[in-house]
Amino acid sequence: MPETLARDDVYELKFRDPVKARALTAAIERVLDEIGRDRVSVMHVCGSHEQSIAKFGLRSALPRRLSVIMGPGCPVCVTDMPEVDEAVALALDGKIVATYGDMLKVPGTAMSLAEAEAQGGRVEVVYSASQAIDLARGTDEEVVFFASGFETTAVATAAVVLQEDMPANFSVLSAHKYIPPVMEIVAEMPGTNVEGFLAAGHAATITGSAIFERFVERHGIPVVVAGFEPLDILAGLLKLVELIRDGSAEVANTFPRCVTAEGNRVAQERLWRVFRATGGNWRGIAHVPNGNLRLRDEFAELDARLRFDIDLKPLWGHAPHKLLQSCICGDIMAGVAAPSDCDLFGNECLPGNPVGACMVSNEGTCKIWHQYGGHPEL
Amino acid sequence: MCLGVPGKVVSVDGQVALVDFFGVRRETRLDVIDEAVGPGDYVLNHVGFAIRKIPAGDIQETLSLYEILLREAGGDMMADDVRGEIEASRDAAPEEAARA
Ligand code: SF4
Numbered sequence: 221m222p223e224t225l226a227r228d229d230v231y232e233l234k235f236r237d238p239v240k241a242r243a244l245t246a247a248i249e250r251v252l253d254e255i256g257r258d259r260v261s262v263m264h265v266c267g268s269h270e271q272s273i274a275k276f277g278l279r280s281a282l283p284r285r286l287s288v289i290m291g292p293g294c295p296v297c298v299t300d301m302p303e304v305d306e307a308v309a310l311a312l313d314g315k316i317v318a319t320y321g322d323m324l325k326v327p328g329t330a331m332s333l334a335e336a337e338a339q340g341g342r343v344e345v346v347y348s349a350s351q352a353i354d355l356a357r358g359t360d361e362e363v364v365f366f367a368s369g370f371e372t373t374a375v376a377t378a379a380v381v382l383q384e385d386m387p388a389n390f391s392v393l394s395a396h397k398y399i400p401p402v403m404e405i406v407a408e409m410p411g412t413n414v415e416g417f418l419a420a421g422h423a424a425t426i427t428g429s430a431i432f433e434r435f436v437e438r439h440g441i442p443v444v445v446a447g448f449e450p451l452d453i454l455a456g457l458l459k460l461v462e463l464i465r466d467g468s469a470e471v472a473n474t475f476p477r478c479v480t481a482e483g484n485r486v487a488q489e490r491l492w493r494v495f496r497a498t499g500g501n502w503r504g505i506a507h508v509p510n511g512n513l514r515l516r517d518e519f520a521e522l523d524a525r526l527r528f529d530i531d532l533k534p535l536w537g538h539a540p541h542k543l544l545q546s547c548i549c550g551d552i553m554a555g556v557a558a559p560s561d562c563d564l565f566g567n568e569c570l571p572g573n574p575v576g577a578c579m580v581s582n583e584g585t586c587k588i589w590h591q592y593g594g595h596p597e598l
Numbered sequence: 599m600c601l602g603v604p605g606k607v608v609s610v611d612g613q614v615a616l617v618d619f620f621g622v623r624r625e626t627r628l629d630v631i632d633e634a635v636g637p638g639d640y641v642l643n644h645v646g647f648a649i650r651k652i653p654a655g656d657i658q659e660t661l662s663l664y665e666i667l668l669r670e671a672g673g674d675m676m677a678d679d680v681r682g683e684i685e686a687s688r689d690a691a692p693e694e695a696a697r698a
Contacts, residue, residue, distance in 0.1 A: 268601045271676045272663075321682070347686035348646030350627065354688075369645070372602070376645045379629040422602040425642065425650045448601070449663040477656035478602075478642060484649060487630040582675045591675050 237451065241281065244454040249283045251461040260286050261413050262460055263406065263555050265293040265399055266420030267583020268448050274592035276450040286461065290588075292402050292553040293420065295369045295395075296322040296581035298502040303395040304328030306530050307366040310393065311341030315528070316359070317393075318352040319366035321345045322581040325574055330538030333366075349380035356390035363387075364524045368395045372423045374513050375487045378494035381519060393524040396513035398497050399423060400431055405506050407439045412555045414441070416460045421447040421475040426491070428483025429473040440469045447475040494519060503577060504550015543568055547576035552585050559586040566590060602642040602649055603683040604660050607635050615648065616690055617641065620668050624687035646686040 252260060264270065270290040273279060279288065292298050305328040311317040317333065324334040324345065337343040346352045349365060356363035367377045374396040381392065399420075407414055419432060424445045432443040442463035446456025456474045463470060473479050493516075500512035515523040524530070546564055551557035559565045559578070569575040571587050578584035605617035605626065615635065617626045628635065631648045635641055640657045641648035652660050667677040 268676075268679070271679070275674070275676055347682055348688075350646050350688065351686075372644050372649065375630050375649065376647045379627065379647060382629070422642070422644065422649070425602065449659075477653060477660060478650055484630065484632045486632040487649060490630055582679050588675070 240451055241454060244451065244458055245281050245283070248286065248454070248458050248461055251458070251465050252283050252285050255461070255465050258285055260415055260461060260464060261289060261555075262286070262416045262418060262457065262464075263289045263291040263412075263414040264418035264420070264446075265291045265403065266423070267294045267581070267588070268422075269293065269418065269420060269446070269453060270583070270585060270588050272448050272450060272453060274588050278450060278453060282457070286457070288418075288457065289414070289555040290553075290585045291406050291414075291417075291555050292502060292505055293399075294553070294578065294581050294583035294585070295373070295397055296320075296326055297549060297553060297577040297584045298397055298402075298505060299323070299326060299368050299395045299577070300501045300503045301327065301329045302501075302532070303393075304332065305330065305532050305535055306525070307333055307364070307393055308336040308341065309530050309532055309535060310364050310524065310528065311336045311343050312339065312534075313528075313531075314342060315362045315364050316342045316344055316355065317364050317366050318344045318346045318355050320347070320368060322583070323366060323368055325580045326577045327541055327544060327575075328535070329532075330535040349377045353380055353383070353387065353390055356387040360389060362389050362391070364391050364393050364528075366393045366395065368397075370397055370399050370423055371491060371513075372426050374398075374495060375426055375491050378490045381494045381515070381522060382490060386522070391522050391524040391527050392515060392519075394495070394512075394514055396495065397502065398511055398513050400427070400435060401497070401510040402502060402505070402508045403435055404439070405508050405511075406554055407435075407441065409506075409554050409556065414555060415464050416441050417443045418453070418456050418460060419443050419445045421445060421452070421478055424473075424475070424479045424483065426484050426487045428481050429471055429479050430481040431483070432471045436469050436471055442469050443471050445471070445473045445475050445479050447478065502553075504547075505554050541575060543575045547578075549576040549578040549584075549586070552578060559589045562586070601679050601683055602644040603664055603680055604640050604642055604652060604657070605684075607637055607639045607641060609637055610635065615641070617643065617648070617687065619643075619684045619687070620665065622684055623690045624684060625690050626687045643683060643687060645683070646688070
């Protein structure tokens with residue numbers, strides 16, 4: 221794209237513009253002065269926000285009084301162990317389990333999918349639900365798509381499930397999660413003290429920003445939808461602290477170029493035609509009412525949980541990783557601990573040899589902090 | 599996995615669009631987008647599906663982060679995620695790639 225390359229410098233300037241960034245952080249500082257407390261805590265719920273914050277060193281640019289915590293924004297990290305166990309059991313039972321690459325090393329009760337593969341299990345990495353279907357078309361064997369991700373990704377699974385020429389050997393093991401309900405849980409957790417949420421722009425592209433109205437009403441804390449570029453995040457944070465200062469619990473959208481109040485209705489219609497929200501555990505956090513997305517009854521034939529008799533008993537004989545009980549990933553995602561509070565962080569637990577799920581995924585707080593210099597707060 | 603990567607629509611065939619992602623041409627599905635798209639439009643793509651048409655006035659701003667990420671060499675994890683998103687779209691047919 222030569223015509224855009226020529227304008228690279230302009231983009232870069234606009235996007236990392238130090239003058240604008242400084243103006244925004246100075247404005248945040250002023251608002252914090254007006255609030256007058258020594259700590260204001262806000263939470264974002266998106267791995268891509270954390271990547272951007274860590275990569276561009278935003279924490280060091282922000283006033284120390286503002287604590288920006290990453291909540292349960294990593295779908296891989298919140299996939300519950302029994303969900304991994306189901307996929308492991310299917311893989312060991314000779315089904316081809318197709319899944320996103322991030323899921324491979326996520327520990328189950330007994331083992332991860334990568335370990336199952338080493339023991340002869342069948343596991344294939346795909347980048348999309350469509351690729352899982354292609355895999356099924358190329359074989360007579362059963363292909364199970366172990367689907368993880370929040371609503372934005374669930375929409376893609378839904379679209380694939382609704383396609384007409386579905387191969388008969390394809391099924392879905394859904395570990396999809398739905399973000400709005402977990403915000404309710406985290407907002408009420410003792411010890412979190414979250415005074416506002418920064419919501420992820422692209423998830424809101426689907427759901428619309430109005431989805432957060434009910435949350436705001438119930439909990440009396442503001443939600444700001446923000447994009448992923450450093451200036452987007454700073455602008456979102458400024459709006460958020462302003463709302464906190466004014467005591468206005470409302471929804472604001474600082475990412476209008478991608479997000480509307482009502483969202484993408486076509487995508488929502490597909491999503492809810494295929495999935496229903498049901499309660500389930502989010503790893504290390506809590507049982508989240510309506511936090512899991514499962515296939516509706518009409519799609520029972522495609523639901524791996526109904527199609528196969530998934531037997532988890534053979535897995536119970538295996539001992540889980542002995543360090544796993546020291547992992548505080550759940551506390552980190554609930555906003556009550558940081559990776560630096562974990563003794564294993566950067567020692568026994570590393571991206572190449574992860575103990576907990578937060579060190580596995582590119583969206584996991586521990587992995588992001590590790591990749592971008594250990595403790596991006598400093 | 600909540601990253602969506604912008605690309606420019608080259609052509610549309612039913613529910614599938616050929617999309618140019620920073621010089622890489624891939625096929626993206628249009629099943630869940632809520633507006634009609636045609637050649638020249640920019641769309642936000644997530645795991646192989648276009649989820650939003652980017653309003654004309656906002657295109658440049660939306661491209662900037664991704665351009666910088668892709669230009670930076672090495673195994674940066676944000677750049678990896680962007681590449682993964684592009685990878686999620688399928689390979690365009692070889693003759694299409696040749697025409698590109
Ligand atoms: S560093 Fe590893 S063990 Fe510690 S909380 Fe993070 S993922 Fe868990």
